[in-house]
Amino acid sequence: MGALTDLDLSALWVSVRLATMTVLVLLSVGTPLAWWLAHTRSRFRPIVEAAVALPIVLPPTVLGFYILVALGPYGPLGRLADLSLAFTFTGLVIASVFYSMPFVIQPLQSAFEAVGKAPLEAAWSLRASKWDAFLTVISPIALRGYISAIVLGFAHTMGEFGVVLMVGGSIPGQTRVLSTTIFEHVEVMEYAQAHAISAFMLIFSFLVLLAVYVANRRFPIHVS
Amino acid sequence: MSRLLACFDVRFSAFHLNIDVDVPMSGITAIFGPSGSGKTTLLRCLAGLERAPNGFMQFGNDVWQDEKRGLCLPLYNRPIGYVFQEPRLFPHYNVRANLLYGYKRIPSEERRITIEQVVEILGIGRLLERRIHKLSGGEQQRVAIGRALLTSPKLLLLDEPLASVDVQRKQELLPFIRRLHEELRIPVIYVSHGIAEVLQLADRLLLLNEGKVVATGAPNEILTSLQFRGKLGAHRIGAIFDARVAAHDAEYGLTRLEFNGQHLFVPLQSIAVGQIMRVHILSSDVSVVIGRTGCPTSVLNILEATIVEIREIDQSPSVDVLLDIGAPLVASITRKSLVTLGLKPGHRVFAHVKAVALNEELMA
Numbered sequence: 001m002g003a004l005t006d007l008d009l010s011a012l013w014v015s016v017r018l019a020t021m022t023v024l025v026l027l028s029v030g031t032p033l034a035w036w037l038a039h040t041r042s043r044f045r046p047i048v049e050a051a052v053a054l055p056i057v058l059p060p061t062v063l064g065f066y067i068l069v070a071l072g073p074y075g076p077l078g079r080l081a082d083l084s085l086a087f088t089f090t091g092l093v094i095a096s097v098f099y100s101m102p103f104v105i106q107p108l109q110s111a112f113e114a115v116g117k118a119p120l121e122a123a124w125s126l127r128a129s130k131w132d133a134f135l136t137v138i139s140p141i142a143l144r145g146y147i148s149a150i151v152l153g154f155a156h157t158m159g160e161f162g163v164v165l166m167v168g169g170s171i172p173g174q175t176r177v178l179s180t181t182i183f184e185h186v187e188v189m190e191y192a193q194a195h196a197i198s199a200f201m202l203i204f205s206f207l208v209l210l211a212v213y214v215a216n217r218r219f220p221i222h223v224s
Numbered sequence: 225m226s227r228l229l230a231c232f233d234v235r236f237s238a239f240h241l242n243i244d245v246d247v248p249m250s251g252i253t254a255i256f257g258p259s260g261s262g263k264t265t266l267l268r269c270l271a272g273l274e275r276a277p278n279g280f281m282q283f284g285n286d287v288w289q290d291e292k293r294g295l296c297l298p299l300y301n302r303p304i305g306y307v308f309q310e311p312r313l314f315p316h317y318n319v320r321a322n323l324l325y326g327y328k329r330i331p332s333e334e335r336r337i338t339i340e341q342v343v344e345i346l347g348i349g350r351l352l353e354r355r356i357h358k359l360s361g362g363e364q365q366r367v368a369i370g371r372a373l374l375t376s377p378k379l380l381l382l383d384e385p386l387a388s389v390d391v392q393r394k395q396e397l398l399p400f401i402r403r404l405h406e407e408l409r410i411p412v413i414y415v416s417h418g419i420a421e422v423l424q425l426a427d428r429l430l431l432l433n434e435g436k437v438v439a440t441g442a443p444n445e446i447l448t449s450l451q452f453r454g455k456l457g458a459h460r461i462g463a464i465f466d467a468r469v470a471a472h473d474a475e476y477g478l479t480r481l482e483f484n485g486q487h488l489f490v491p492l493q494s495i496a497v498g499q500i501m502r503v504h505i506l507s508s509d510v511s512v513v514i515g516r517t518g519c520p521t522s523v524l525n526i527l528e529a530t531i532v533e534i535r536e537i538d539q540s541p542s543v544d545v546l547l548d549i550g551a552p553l554v555a556s557i558t559r560k561s562l563v564t565l566g567l568k569p570g571h572r573v574f575a576h577v578k579a580v581a582l583n584e585e586l587m588a
Binding site for chain 1: 271298299300305315316326371375
């Protein structure tokens with residue numbers, strides 16, 4: 001097994017930055033959306049739920065293709081930014097947000113559904129405003145949902161390949177992430193290095209999932 | 225005395241709440257009625273948790289909801305303490321942090337109730353450092369009441385706070401609720417469908433049926449009204465009133481109570497002369513006698529009474545006779561006795577009361 005090259009390390013760094021940014025964006029956008037999905041009686045709810053779940057079943061290339069078109073100089077997002085976002089880190093973040101959306105929204109939605117409105121009303125009756133009640137009561141009770149959402153969102157973004165290749169290409173230091181690096185190594189028959197990164201990804205993913213399940217056991221919230 | 229004005233007209237899928245009340249806010253007001261009559265919904269409207277489209281609500285001089293002006297204060301801006309059917313304590317905090325949650329959120333100049341007071345009244349001193357899931361149901365509900373009190377509310381809303389606790393715990397909690405009202409002087413609105421709770425606690429009754437207020441008034445007037453008692457599960461109640469302890473007779477082991485110039489003997493009480501006790505009489509323990517000096521009787525409690533109203537009960541050999549003894553008193557007698565004695569409204573009679581229950585004994 002060969003050591004990681006500088007190029008590999010820069011890919012790791014891009015991957016970590018990408019996953020972190022994606023999770024941060026998804027938590028801020030996803031929290032209100034998941035809350036809405038958990039409590040709304042709107043008839044649009046199933047439509048939104050289906051749209052959120054879409055990246056699970058869609059081939060990444062399909063998603064990647066449309067995002068690429070949207071981000072390009074003539075796409076709506078590209079025009080908005082007044083430049084092409086395709087093959088940039090920003091473009092990659094936007095694509096990852098869509099791609100990892102269900103892995104963040106769904107755990108949050110289930111957590112909010114489990115918490116229900118009862119603790120919120122209790123907090124209101126104790127003079128806590130909406131934000132206050134959310135931060136001090138709802139989010140701590142929904143902590144497990146947040147842990148799952150963060151870990152799954154992070155890990156899933158680390159592992160994406162198809163969308164990254166479509167939207168980001170594989171520009172070293174900018175859009176080349178670990179999964180595309182493996183592909184590049186295999187292309188040029190550098191199996192040892194492909195193996196090193198693959199093994200790293202495998203162990204990393206396993207540890208992440210292990211952490212989620214241990215956390216779920218260790219911090220059971222007693223809702224009475 | 226401040227008043228509560230509330231006017232709500234809300235339609236839910238299978239239910240219509242239509243309320244227009246103006247009641248004085250002092251003591252404990254019980255919202256009473258059968259399951260599904262809209263008690264909890266009314267309470268939630270009062271708290272602003274349900275929003276009635278054309279609602280209006282005023283507490284004292286403060287308008288909390290006036291939809292004509294588009295005003296509806298959220299619950300967190302109303303000086304209300306709310307205790308839900310379930311304790312709804314916050315599982316990530318211990319007892320102390322739960323108690324302090326609301327306390328910390330009100331300005332210090334508005335804090336009229338201290339933690340020491342609440343801990344003392346509710347007897348939760350030894351629970352303060354416990355985790356929530358280590359408490360029994362009754363303990364949790366006491367903490368929930370304490371947490372609400374520590375916001376120094378101007379109005380305390382209790383939604384069947386004893387529904388989820390067993391009879392023994394109920395017995396333990398009722399005196400706390402009585403005390404917190406007596407010691408802290410906070411008006412309480414108490415939702416209940418248990419007649420026994422209402423009898424022990426309520427100073428005023430708001431009778432609800434199918435989303436409408438059917439009657440408001442003192443519990444004794446409503447529960448002895450021949451029109452309602454059958455429907456309320458109150459058909460065994462003869463009277464509820466507050467009497468003053470007049471004297472103790474240690475030799476015979478009796479305490480003499482006085483109300484409206486009449487006397488009642490009960491087993492010796494350890495309560496000081498001059499104190500007020502709530503008295504309950506079952507209608508089946510009351511018999512009607514014409515003339516005091518007829519036959520000598522072993523019955524001690526003989527009260528002067530006037531017959532107000534007589535109502536026959538369907539498919540029953542009994543009739544209800546509503547008497548006026550300075551307070552309403554219902555006697556259940558047989559129709560045969562009614563006819564034999566020739567009783568009619570307006571007749572002056574004597575009521576023989578065979579047994580008197582006092583507050584503490586009621587739940588046992």
